Amino acid sequence: MSMILDPKIPSGPLEKKWSKHRGESKLVAPNNRPKFDLIVVGSGLAGASAAATLGELGYNVKCFCFQDSPRRAHSIAAQGGINAAKNYQNDGDSVFRLFYDTIKGGDFRSREANVYRLAEISLNIIDQCVAQGVPFAREYGGLLANRSFGGVQVSRTFYARGQTGQQLLLGAYQALQHEIAEGTVKMYPRTEMLDLVLVNGHAKGIVVRNLVTGEINTHAADAVILATGGYGNVFYLSTNAKGCNVTATWRAHKRGALFANPCFTQIHPTCIPVSGPYQAKLTLMSESLRNDGRVWVPKKKGDPRSPDQIPKEERDYYLERKYPAFGNLVPRDIASRNAKEVCDQGRGVGPSGLGVYLDFSDAIQRHGESTIRERYGNLFEMYQNITNENAYKTPMRIYPAVHYTMGGLWVDYNLMTNVPGLHVLGEANFSDHGANRLGASALMQGLSDGYFVIPSTIANYLATQMGKKASTEQPEFKAAENEARCRINRLLSIKGKKTVTTFHRELGLLVWDKCGMARDAQGLQEALQKIPAMRAEFWENVNVLGDGAEFNQALEHAGRVADFLEFAELMCLDALERNESCGGHFRLEFQTKEGEALRDDEHYCHVAAWEYAGPHTRPNLIKESLGFEYVKLSQRSYK
Amino acid sequence: MNFKLKVWRQKDGASPGSFKDYDAKDVPSEASFLEMLDIVNESLAASGEDPIAFDSDCREGICGTCSLVINGIPHGPGKGTTCQLYMRRFADSDTIWIEPFRAAAFPPIKDLVVDRSAFDRIIEAGGYIVVRTGSAPEANSLPVAKHDADLAMEAAACIGCGACVAACPNSAAMLFVSAKVSHLGLLPQGQAERESRVIHMVRKMDELGFGSCRNHYECEAICPAEVSATFMARLNQDYALASAKKVLAV
């Protein structure tokens, strides 16, 4: 039994699709909106902007997050900026160009219609954020400033120092707090979603655990919106916040929602290299640094000299050499892969040999140290704090690290999954970035989904649900709540010998090795053997101390790692099934003579959406084929 | 490196707490303070003792989740947050005291974790500019002088961690409130609600049990986001003006 996936893409010319769709969408009248209860899980850019806007429209919203305040969602950590096709720099930008760059950057594995809508809405996002008081950088004349980011040749990135995510999130958070004050949104911080509740096949509620008291209960609603972020922490070490997890989307997947392209993960080229096994997370150095920093390694293998002792002619500025048109500004997947390549050749730098130089000496000579300090002062400070090295004097050492996940729950043009009523926004869905995301476009997508798309598309579902209220008294709610409780009791009763962190670290090392920057069939098959064994050991030998009815961080972590141990298998399976290289998914068997990703458009120009089929059963693969009417499929070139 | 830790343990808000001694052994000097605690927690788990509860998330100094008073100083020695503190700042075999942020408005939850949701209540009272989604004018139609925008950004940099309250002998939240009032009040977009904002936020702050500011400036000294105390003067001015206008009903 194979499901047919309908992405519900509106007909008509690309530039008219979104306005046409809005015009034809169903509406919920203002006096009816308070009758609809909506659950929003997540308070990052996507969740906070959605909850605030839906509350403002008059819906009755409940919003959940696991942090102690919605303001602390992982979006807060975004440094570099947010894209918009404003063309304020008069450098030839346009909605079409942003659309085109994003499709090409994603290596032709995203939907044209979604990406075009994103590019269109980018204009409204900046207007909205500026009106809310987001203090974007400005020029002396008082107008908004821009900078450029990897993978494009125009300056369309808006930024607030190195704290763009923080300022955008605070804008959305403040709008959310206003709605909370108005009584349209009720906020549940320190509350974790453990499961999704379906009634007659529709998403009608969630099971949650209060992380302070340990109490487990359920909430019913007319529709459920997940905005729970990405799953990068499946790799244990990543640039994501410690709490980022796959639980909400994975639980929804096990209830029937399709998981799309789980193997599309982004490895960011500019992170501080790993220094030891005690390390809990990796730190990103903003991509904007590549605007002024030059990437190089010694030409000679194992060169023991310090960087200042290596003359220019003995340095390999490999990105400038291989990609003269884009140089250090090639997209992330390409920059990362090339860093790995030179390190694999034995030319890596630093104590572990897993690092390349990002050198600012030429930029300092050209612009002066004070200009560089003004541009990146806080990043240089952060670098010094962590590594004890002064990047004004000696080049930074960087290495790629897991950063973002393009895969996520499958959604249609309305951002609804195949499970009626379940909608997914932001990094948690798969929708707009294909096989590789361009810098400064995740913030754009989160806010587009939350402020502008879902508030209008959700009515298409709600209009069919008048008078069909679910209640937490229904047996479906009781059953799901009971399952969640049993699972927690089971975790606490194992009392084995290994800590949760030990399992998480082992899993991370395995998937980084086999399903990281480069993958091949043999390694993936090996991982697919090892993961179930690891999972079995986890359920026999994990040690979770304490009690379920209290604040218990080890228990929170255990639940998340248990889900990563299931999810990791799907990620590797997806990587194995996709017999091509595209964007961040690089299969060693499929590369061009020059070592670039070799796509196979004939067989793989599709979204791979996986349907859960039960434990120990291979999931079903359902394909949504991608059509390209406005962009020509071509070999991506940044030369 | 090895350290002697004196850590505040408290089962929950209703139970009393006390300091307990722990040894942190074989900690690499490149480890962060929180990684040091992770190492200790791993060894506690092995010996069957409940791990020490502490808050953290981004571990990059931006989310404001981590807290801790280390040797009497919120976020410990040096600038920045606890998660950005590295063990190389300490000497081998140092004794380190670790406590939660303490303030009446931040009730304890467990060990080193406290409830800082009072800050959310203050923002709810008026820390925003109301803009109906989709009704905003074109972004460049209202230029903002670079100086004002930069200053607003300095105030907006507050990470809401609560260290200012923990550092203040009176547990005042003035620096936090002044940062938001100044961020929004410095921008042309924030003028319409400027007076009601400051009045409501200050009232809420008082109501929630934060103390009053006696100009100790401990808050400015420890603020990891380097929010300047001059914003407090701005808050006082705005508040005085708004209150006077209210009394005179002009």
Ligand SMILES: Cc1cc2nc3c(=O)[nH]c(=O)nc-3n(C[C@H](O)[C@H](O)[C@H](O)COP(=O)(O)OP(=O)(O)OC[C@H]3O[C@@H](n4cnc5c(N)ncnc54)[C@H](O)[C@@H]3O)c2cc1C
């Ligand atoms: C260091 C760093 C820098 C970045 N810089 C940029 C940049 O410059 N530009 C750019 O465009 N993008 C950047 N990104 C990517 C971007 O920040 C994220 O993709 C984006 O912010 C994700 O937003 P979100 O709303 O989808 O999810 P998040 O912000 O991750 O929010 C997820 C929310 O879901 C909640 N949640 C999760 N699981 C549960 C659960 N089970 N129960 C209850 N609640 C749950 C969390 O509490 C949180 O509120 C960066 C990412 C990193 C890691």
Ligand code: FES
């Ligand atoms: S953990 Fe985010 S600021 Fe320290």
